[in-house]
Amino acid sequence: MPYETMREYEIEYSSTRLPDSTHWAAMVTIYGPSSSPMHRSCIFPLQRVSINTIFTNPEQAEKEAHKVALQMFEPGTQRGPGG
Template sequence: MPSETLGQYEIEYSGVLLPDSEHWAAYLTVFAPSPNPMHRNNIFPNQRVSVEHVFATQDEAQQEAHKVGTEMINQCNSSKS
């Protein structure tokens, strides 16, 4: 599962093949900083995002999940300012 660190947050994003389908869904998990380096603080558990869309390829679904995760982190950071 691809992941990326954005500031203090880490996102994991993926494309998941839908059951009985040839289409893909976008899934996202967001982790916040934790004082324990062996533990990640899961603030947005792995779940489907952009539920109104299905994607033709896994890559398209991953790109959408990455976009949603980036937007969530940017909104969080801008509200702290």
């Protein structure tokens, strides 16, 4: 599962095949700081993002998930850790 570290947060972005379909959905999970190096604190549990969009392959879905996760960290947004 691809991931990226932004400040003290770890972002996992992935894709999942939609049930009974050949299409894919974009998925994001965000972990925040934790006092224990052996434990990650999930602050945004695995969720589908861009729910009105389906993708024809997993690479497209992961690219969209990555884009959405980065947008959540933009100053002034109220969607995630950066807002």
